[in-house]
Amino acid sequence: MAFKLHIETRRLFLAHTWTIARNSSDYKDNVFIALEKDGITGFGEAAPNVRYDEDAQRTTERIQSVSALLEQTDFFHYENLIRRVRQQITDQNCAVAAIDMALMDWLGKALNAPLYRIWGLDPADTPPTSYSIGIDTPANMQQRVRERGEMAVYKIKLGSENDRAIIEAIRAVTDKPVRVDANEGWKDKHQALENIRWLAGHNIQFVEQPMPAAQHEDMVWLKERSPLPLIADEALHTTADIPRIADGYHGINIKLMKSTGLQEARRMIHTARAMDMRVMLGCMVESSLAISAGVHLAPLTDFVDLDGHMLLADDPVRGLSLDKSGRILPSDQPGLGVVMD
Ligand SMILES: [Mg+2]
Incomplete structure (x- = not known):
């Protein structure tokens, strides 16, 4: 054909x-x-x-x-x-x-059939997604939280001059769960530990990629001392990377764009489970099409950060919904269940 x-x-x-x-x-x-x-x-x-x-x-x-x-x-x-x-x-x-x-x-x-059904998964098992707030002035980042008051979890980007002022501004307007992503922004392990200890006093869930991926020995040192779970993002792409980084992190952030897609992402989830690591499913800035692919896998994960489509001015794809508990859910249509505009 x-x-x-x-x-x-x-x-x-x-x-x-x-x-x-x-x-x-x-x-x-x-x-x-x-x-x-x-x-x-x-x-x-x-x-x-x-x-x-x-x-x-x-x-x-x-x-x-x-x-x-x-x-x-x-x-x-x-x-x-x-x-x-x-x-x-x-x-x-x-x-x-x-x-x-x-x-x-x-x-x-x-x-x-929807993909989640083929894989034997129940969308009801999906954790709520975080909503990511990029680096800006503390006042503007606080405003983003106010604008998206319906979200259940926030992910705050750090790694700038204003890290503590930013968290104080966010905590002044919400007591919901907050996770932090430094995107390799802290270059010194002592500074990173000091930052993480301070964050632990502000009800933070975990810290994603605190230090550069290349500084793995520093991450091993940090993991031994950190009061908060540390999640690898830039430090890994596929299943083959997991054993190499496991002594430096408590969990992994899987992204379909890094992993080469859904099939490899599933293998990564099962590999991380076998190594007693926590599993997060994240994304890049993506339309509802790529986000929907992640949504079908999300019931297997501990933490979801599938918000790339919510950061867009105009999403060209329809089909996902956000429920009252802050979960992104697929439609009941076959495949990924989305429609291109
Ligand atoms: Mg990240």
Whole structure:
């Protein structure tokens, strides 16, 4: 049957300038794909990230480079298919993630069931998502919390001059759970420990990537002393990284764009469980398409941070909902259950 691969870069504008410890942005160029076979179309999205030397142009080229492989392989053989795609695309993990996502969307549509049902998961087991607040003045960050008063958990970006003033400003307006992400912003282990001890007195759930991923020995030192759980983000991509970093962190933040997609993310969850590590599911700045892929996996995790679509000025995809307890839930439609505008 006819095979079609459509690839398109879309510029997604952010509702507010997005600043973290290492950079600032007003928009993201994400790559959307539509994979059609046997009259069924699966959709996927890649969010290239400069931290991992990714961009929309190379992502597009890499996806095009596996077009013949996709055309020649039965999509029901998705495990070995994505393994071969990973062997051919080794430098733009987000490109593989888009393909994996489109295959899973296609699979659900072909079987006429939502992906979570195929995987035996119940959306009711999903933890509430955090809502992330990028670095800004303490007053503006406090205002973001007020504007999103319906959220159950907040994730506060730190790693600037104002870390303590920011947390004090946030704590002045909410007593809800707050988690912190320093995005490798603290370079000295003694400074990092001092910051974490101070945060532990302000009812913080955990700290994500306090120090640079490359400073692993410092993370081992920090883990032995930290009063709060430490979660790895920039320090890992795939399952193979987990044993290497386990002595420096209590848990891992899995992102589909780093992992090469849903199939590898599932393996990472089971590997982390076997190593008694906590599991968080995060995201990049993504539309509801890539976020929906994470949502189908979220019932397996401890912490959810699937808010990328909420940071957009105009989300081009529909289908997700936010319930009263702050959980992002999928629709009951087949596959990923979303509709492109
Ligand atoms: Mg992070």
